[in-house]
Each structure stands twice: as structure tokens, then as C-alpha cells.
Amino acid sequence: METGASRRREILHLLADGGLYSGAEVAARLGISRAAVWKTLRRAADELGLEIESRRGRGYRLRRPLELLEAARIRAALSKTAGARVAGIEVLEVVDSTNTRLMQCAADGGACGSVCLAERQRAGRGRSGRGWVSPFGANIYLxxxxxxxxxxxxLGGLSLACGxxxxxxxxxxxxxxxxxKWPNDLHWRRRKLGGLLLEVAGESQGPSHVVVGLGVNLHLSAEQARDIDQPWSDLTTALGDAAPKRNALAARLIEGLVDALADYGDAGLAPFLADWHAFDAYLGESVEVVTGERRVAGIAAGVAGDGGLLLDTAAGRQCFHGGEVSLRPGAAGTKQKGDFTTKATKQGK
Structure with a gap:
């Protein structure tokens, strides 16, 4: 028997283009009653936060078109090398957290290269326990x-390599x-575009495993972003109509990550340092780093070979491997905060 979840996904696939479909048409295509169509769409609106318009006598439509993720399409877009490194791709409609899912998978003996994506996260996690805004079908959560x-x-420098x-x-x-922004925030014009959360476990001398969580804002409305407490942006704002499609972007991000994870295992952080310095958005900025009760002001001076943040202070150059950092008031405009921890941080929102 068809489950409610699969029926809902089938209806959403039909309505994904944003077109107007009559209840009778949807019911006929799915082989269900018009009452079942109405009930399924109502639950989708309530449980997934989707805006579904119902026009009397005309039908239903999504207020904003969706591109739902498809594992087969994503895998087909991978290069031969990346495809060999990816053990499997799971796409979930709703999950508490893709990281939590794969951490459990790892504990159960899951294969290296396992990938999990979700249309929506109920409890997406950001740095320092912050939540991650994860509306259905809008962004990339993998x-x-x-x-x-x-x-x-x-693995202390791995978050920089992934960034x-x-x-x-x-x-x-x-x-x-x-x-x-060190070590794992992605910014566009000083606004948060995405971020990473790396969670590591293993024996003290090895072996070990890591789950790399990535969130990238693709299309985020002001209403969806109302709980974000820092400047943010999305790819639609940055690129307009040239913004990539979700499945294509997911494939490229997965490929980039698995290649970086393999390269880090072979050569460590060194091959990534030149590019990290080229992408460093806050080099030379006046910042303040807070570690516990200690506050240290200085000029951001890049990163060390082990991934630590270098800070030129009144007492000389210092290296930090954790702490809370922000632009000092009056430095380059708006004050911004970020958690600089080498355990990695999925974008905190």
C-alpha cells in the first residue's frame, strides 16, 4: 500500500513546476480521491511549511516552484572518480539532522563515502548549539x-580543507x-552564505571517522530567515537567474567534498593553504577573539600550517585553535560574529 509520505512526494513532484493543477487532475494521475489530494496537501503545508495556494474551482499550486532532490540525478552528474568514492546517496524528505543521521550510520559500520541529503531538517545544528534554518526544498543540506x-x-585542519x-x-x-571566514564559514559580501559542521570520532591513535555537514543557502525568503540573527545571503541573491539548480549544485558540492576528503588523507592541509589564503575574507581585519574569560584583540593574519588562526596582537603574533571571534566595533562596518573552532561548525543561524 502506498504510504502517506510517498503519496505526498508524488503530489509535490507534480506541483513542483509551480503550475496550477485541478484536484480532479491530481486525483486521476495518482489514482486517489480528490479528498485524499486535499488532505495530503493540507498536511504538506502544515508539516513541511510549504505555501500551497488553493483556488476554488481551479485547483492547487505551489506559491514557489520546487526542484526536489533525486539521488539518481545527483549520482549521474558525478565524475567517474568522485562516483567511485561515493558509497551511496540517500535523499530524505525530512530528518532531524543529516549529520546526526550519518553519525549513527558511522556507529553502525556505514561505508566511507556515504552521503545523506534532506529536503528539510527539523533540528539542523549549527555551531555552539545554534539551530540551522532548514526550510523544505529551498537550500542544500548534506x-x-x-x-x-x-x-x-x-584532522584539525580538515574543516579548512572542506571550506x-x-x-x-x-x-x-x-x-x-x-x-x-575561519575556519568554515562561507561569505558573500560579508554575509553568511553557508557553513560546515565536522564531527569526528575514533580511537586516540586512529582509525577515525568524520561526518562533514554542509549547508548552503540557495533560495531563502525573508520570512524563512526571520530567526537568523546575523547578516545572510543566498545564491539566488548573488546570481539571480544564473543560480545553479539544486541537483546539479548538490552533485558538484559532493564531488568537491569527497575529493578534498581523499586529498587530505594523502597530504594533509598543505595543498589547500594557498587557496585558503586567496579566499580569506577577513585577512588584515581588526578582530577580537574570545576564549572562555579571555578576550584578545588584534589583526587577523591568516592561518598557520595546522589550521590555527593567526592574530597579530600588542604582545606579538598568537595562534588560536578555538574561540569566538568578531570584527571589532568600527572595523569595516557591521560587527559580525563567528565561532572559530577546528571541530567545525555548520553555519549557525
């Missing part, structure tokens, strides 16, 4: 599981002003 023979301590990988993809997609 996680990748990777296994290493390395010890967890050797470089994503920045490369976004730049090649046409965003000329993409920048990185």
Missing part, C-alpha cells in the same frame, strides 16, 4: 561520512566574491 587511518587529532573545496565550487558556479 552530510558525508569519511573514514581515516589517522588519529582524530590529525576551500566548497569555495572552489561556488566560485566556479559564478560567485566572484566568495570568501572564507
Amino acid at each position: 552530510s558525508v561520512l569519511w573514514r581515516y587511518t589517522l588519529a582524530p587529532a590529525e 576551500v573545496a566548497v569555495a572552489r565550487v561556488l566560485k566556479s558556479s559564478g560567485i566572484a566574491e566568495i570568501g572564507l
Whole structure:
């Protein structure tokens, strides 16, 4: 028997183009009653936060067209090398968190290269326990599981490598002003465009595994973003009609990440440092780093070979591997905050 979830997805696929479909037409295509169509769409609006217009005597339409994610389309767009590195691609309609899903998968023996994407997250996680705004079908929410023979301590620079990988993809997609904020925030014109959350587990001397979570804003309305407490942007704002399609973008991001994860295992952070410095959006800025009760002001001076943040202070150059950082008041305009932790942080919203 067809489940409610699969019926809902089938209806959403039909309405995804934003066109107007009569209840009778939808019912006939799906082989269900018009009452079942109405009930399914009402639940979709309530549970997924979708804006579905009902026009008396004419039918139903989505207020904003959707491109639903499809595992087969994403895999087909991968290069041969990346495709061999991806063990499997799972697309979920709703999940608490793609990272949580793959951390459990890892504990259960899941394969290196497992990928999970979701249309919506109920409890998407950002840095320092912050939530992640995850409206249905709007953005990219994905996680990748990777296994290493390395010890967890050797993965301290991995978030920077992954940030470089994503920045490369976004730049090649046409965003000329993409920048990185240490260690794993993606900015466009000083506004948050995306971010990473890396979660690592393993034996003290290895082996270890990491789940890399990535969120990228593709299309985010002001209403959807009302709970975001910092300047933000999305690819639609940055690129307009040239913004990439969701499935194509997901494939390119997955490919960039799995290639970076493999390269890091072979050579560490070194191959990524030049590009990280090129993407560094806050090099030379006056910032303040807060670690516990300690507050240190200085000039951002890039990153060290192990991924630590370099800060030129009144007491000389210092290196930080964790803490809360912000532009100092009056420095380059609006004050902005970010959690600089090498455990990685999915964009906190």
C-alpha cells in the first residue's frame, strides 16, 4: 500500500513546476480521491511549511516552484572518480539532522563515502548549539561520512580543507566574491552564505571517522530567515537567474567534498593553504577573539600550517585553535560574529 509520505512526494513532484493543477487532475494521475489530494496537501503545508495556494474551482499550486532532490540525478552528474568514492546517496524528505543521521550510520559500520541529503531538517545544528534554518526544498543540506587511518587529532585542519573545496565550487558556479571566514564559514559580501559542521570520532591513535555537514543557502525568503540573527545571503541573491539548480549544485558540492576528503588523507592541509589564503575574507581585519574569560584583540593574519588562526596582537603574533571571534566595533562596518573552532561548525543561524 502506498504510504502517506510517498503519496505526498508524488503530489509535490507534480506541483513542483509551480503550475496550477485541478484536484480532479491530481486525483486521476495518482489514482486517489480528490479528498485524499486535499488532505495530503493540507498536511504538506502544515508539516513541511510549504505555501500551497488553493483556488476554488481551479485547483492547487505551489506559491514557489520546487526542484526536489533525486539521488539518481545527483549520482549521474558525478565524475567517474568522485562516483567511485561515493558509497551511496540517500535523499530524505525530512530528518532531524543529516549529520546526526550519518553519525549513527558511522556507529553502525556505514561505508566511507556515504552521503545523506534532506529536503528539510527539523533540528539542523549549527555551531555552539545554534539551530540551522532548514526550510523544505529551498537550500542544500548534506552530510558525508569519511573514514581515516589517522588519529582524530590529525584532522584539525580538515574543516579548512572542506571550506576551500566548497569555495572552489561556488566560485566556479559564478560567485566572484566568495570568501572564507575561519575556519568554515562561507561569505558573500560579508554575509553568511553557508557553513560546515565536522564531527569526528575514533580511537586516540586512529582509525577515525568524520561526518562533514554542509549547508548552503540557495533560495531563502525573508520570512524563512526571520530567526537568523546575523547578516545572510543566498545564491539566488548573488546570481539571480544564473543560480545553479539544486541537483546539479548538490552533485558538484559532493564531488568537491569527497575529493578534498581523499586529498587530505594523502597530504594533509598543505595543498589547500594557498587557496585558503586567496579566499580569506577577513585577512588584515581588526578582530577580537574570545576564549572562555579571555578576550584578545588584534589583526587577523591568516592561518598557520595546522589550521590555527593567526592574530597579530600588542604582545606579538598568537595562534588560536578555538574561540569566538568578531570584527571589532568600527572595523569595516557591521560587527559580525563567528565561532572559530577546528571541530567545525555548520553555519549557525
